Amino acid sequence: MTAIDLHGVSHWYGNVVAVNDVTMTIGPGVTGLLGPNGAGKSTLLHLMAGFLEPSRGELTVGGAPAWRRPDVYTVLGLVTEGESAYTFLTGAEFVRASARLHRLPDPAAAARRAIGLVDLVGPMDRRISTYSKGMRQRIRVAAALVHDPGVLLLDEPFNGMDPRQRLHMMDLLRRLGTGGRTIVFSSHILEEVAEVAGTIQVMVAGRLAASGDFRAIRRLMTSRPHVFVVRSGDDRRLATALIGRPAVRGVELTPDGLQVQASDYGAFSLDITRLARDEGIRLRELLPADESLESVFAYLVAS
Amino acid sequence: MLNPAIASITLRAALGRRRALLYAIPSLILVGVSAILRLTSPSDPSWPAYILGTFGFSVVLPLTALIIGTSVLGAEVDDGSVIHVLATPVPRRVIVTTKFVVAAVATMVFAAVPELLAGLIAGQTRLALGLFAGALAAAVVYNALFVSLSTATSRALVAGLTYVVLWEGVLANVVGGARILSVSHYGLAVAGAIAPGHALRPGVGLVAACVLGAVITAGTLAAAVRRLGSFTLRGETA
Numbered sequence: 360m361t362a363i364d365l366h367g368v369s370h371w372y373g374n375v376v377a378v379n380d381v382t383m384t385i386g387p388g389v390t391g392l393l394g395p396n397g398a399g400k401s402t403l404l405h406l407m408a409g410f411l412e413p414s415r416g417e418l419t420v421g422g423a424p425a426w427r428r429p430d431v432y433t434v435l436g437l438v439t440e441g442e443s444a445y446t447f448l449t450g451a452e453f454v455r456a457s458a459r460l461h462r463l464p465d466p467a468a469a470a471r472r473a474i475g476l477v478d479l480v481g482p483m484d485r486r487i488s489t490y491s492k493g494m495r496q497r498i499r500v501a502a503a504l505v506h507d508p509g510v511l512l513l514d515e516p517f518n519g520m521d522p523r524q525r526l527h528m529m530d531l532l533r534r535l536g537t538g539g540r541t542i543v544f545s546s547h548i549l550e551e552v553a554e555v556a557g558t559i560q561v562m563v564a565g566r567l568a569a570s571g572d573f574r575a576i577r578r579l580m581t582s583r584p585h586v587f588v589v590r591s592g593d594d595r596r597l598a599t600a601l602i603g604r605p606a607v608r609g610v611e612l613t614p615d616g617l618q619v620q621a622s623d624y625g626a627f628s629l630d631i632t633r634l635a636r637d638e639g640i641r642l643r644e645l646l647p648a649d650e651s652l653e654s655v656f657a658y659l660v661a662s
Numbered sequence: 663m664l665n666p667a668i669a670s671i672t673l674r675a676a677l678g679r680r681r682a683l684l685y686a687i688p689s690l691i692l693v694g695v696s697a698i699l700r701l702t703s704p705s706d707p708s709w710p711a712y713i714l715g716t717f718g719f720s721v722v723l724p725l726t727a728l729i730i731g732t733s734v735l736g737a738e739v740d741d742g743s744v745i746h747v748l749a750t751p752v753p754r755r756v757i758v759t760t761k762f763v764v765a766a767v768a769t770m771v772f773a774a775v776p777e778l779l780a781g782l783i784a785g786q787t788r789l790a791l792g793l794f795a796g797a798l799a800a801a802v803v804y805n806a807l808f809v810s811l812s813t814a815t816s817r818a819l820v821a822g823l824t825y826v827v828l829w830e831g832v833l834a835n836v837v838g839g840a841r842i843l844s845v846s847h848y849g850l851a852v853a854g855a856i857a858p859g860h861a862l863r864p865g866v867g868l869v870a871a872c873v874l875g876a877v878i879t880a881g882t883l884a885a886a887v888r889r890l891g892s893f894t895l896r897g898e899t900a
Contacts, residue, residue: 372896401895405894405895405896408749408895410745410748410893410894410895411894411895412892412894426892427891427892429748429750429751429752429753429754429891430751432749432750432751433751435749436749437745437749439742439745439895441742443741443742443743443745443746444743444746445671445674445675445743445746447674447675447678448671448674453746456667456670456671456746457746457750459666459667460665460667460668460746460747460750460752461750461751462751502746503749
């Protein structure tokens with residue numbers, strides 16, 4: 360059981376603060392690091408992986424600092440963003456090389472096991488240069504897993520994958536997480552994180568904005584106030600009915616339809632369909648007006 | 663001290679591509695020119711020192727070392743694949759030493775051996791052996807310098823070329839004192855000690871060359887180990 364502990368960790372580049380006073384403990388299971396681009400997710404992962412020095416604060420992996428301590432890689436595996444790999448090697452050679460670098464007693468067997476985990480046994484004797492993006496990502500995961508580390512860090516592992524590859528990677532992370540490993544991955548897509556992670560750490564603008572069980576965060580996200588644009592067969596009558604609902608805070612009649620301020624995203628979405636049916640009003644359009652990730656995150660920071 | 667897995671990956675990266683042809687071009691020119699001169703003016707004893715000494719040690723050898731030395735580690739740093747080696751418990755000292763040894767040996771094969779061949783073609787065995795020894799020594803120092811340079815800057819090739827062309831090519835010829843920090847003159851000093859009287863004109867004495875060469879090799883490699891030990895990945899906000 361290897362845990363990652365951060366205590367008041369900050370990192371800045373020049374005078375740009377990338378990570379600001381983050382305190383968290385990450386234990387076994389899958390943890391999703393969620394946040395918009397530029398929130399400091401990669402910086403945080405690089406700090407955990409020992410490839411960046413905390414400007415302030417303390418960071419330990421398995422009880423010892425990660426920075427300038429190559430020994431940490433006996434218990435830690437890292438999959439960086441992008442596709443870097445020795446593409447002139449075959450998948451099997453690449454993972455075996457990784458096993459030899461970790462001085463494993465039986466590199467070939469360890470490589471076979473890791474390649475089996477990521478389901479690449481079939482194409483393992485092909486050169487990596489012939490692999491698809493998803494296969495490359497998986498062989499890199501295999502190389503990072505070959506020494507069976509207690510901690511696996513992945514930076515945006517789903518980037519650029521097609522839906523099938525994405526499902527495959529999600530399944531892999533879930534399986535790895537159930538084995539008592541500490542898996543941390545970053546993503547800017549809520550659905551990906553909610554799908555895989557048991558615990559979510561939300562980063563916004565370098566700060567830890569929310570943290571905890573994904574159901575709690577999901578609840579926070581669905582009960583957030585929201586603006587919808589509604590067009591219907593009879594806007595004025597719908598407005599009258601809507602204002603009587605507890606989930607509605609305000610309604611404005613505009614030439615383009617109704618602008619509805621809902622206090623609860625989830626409750627309103629259910630309410631309006633029921634209301635329209637009961638009143639016999641035909642709903643033509645229901646659009647969330649500010650459904651940007653940033654606005655969702657901004658709300659999480661405020662709460 | 664050396665890691666076989668890193669050595670084998672480095673060798674395959676270096677030799678597996680068409681780049682290996684690039685390494686060979688300067689040496690092929692050297693051997694070719696020597697063969698032509700040998701055939702056209704077999705009785706002139708002065709050209710081998712000039713072609714193999716001056717051209718060989720100030721162009722062929724440093725350029726070959728530059729291309730190889732800056733790529734063995736620099737190429738991986740540039741494309742990010744170095745992380746697959748760094749995210750392992752292999753001591754940084756071993757990584758740097760392995761890269762350096764592979765680069766030095768490759769430079770010996772692609773530049774020192776051709777010096778020997780060209781010297782033998784010229785028909786002067788003692789000179790050939792001297793140049794060979796000098797080239798071996800210079801290959802060691804050059805590669806320590808260039809491998810280290812590639813951990814300090816992503817423009818190691820340009821920086822190295824500036825050193826070879828401006829410092830060694832121009833300044834060392836104009837200002838005698840500059841030769842004391844010229845790796846090619848260290849090589850010539852070794853060659854001159856083995857094959858005296860061949861007009862190789864090294865700018866430093868043998869002892870000074872050996873001491874300075876050893877200090878530069880050890881110092882630049884130590885700096886490379888230190889820099890690799892604090893290798894950082896830049897994040898999204900960088």
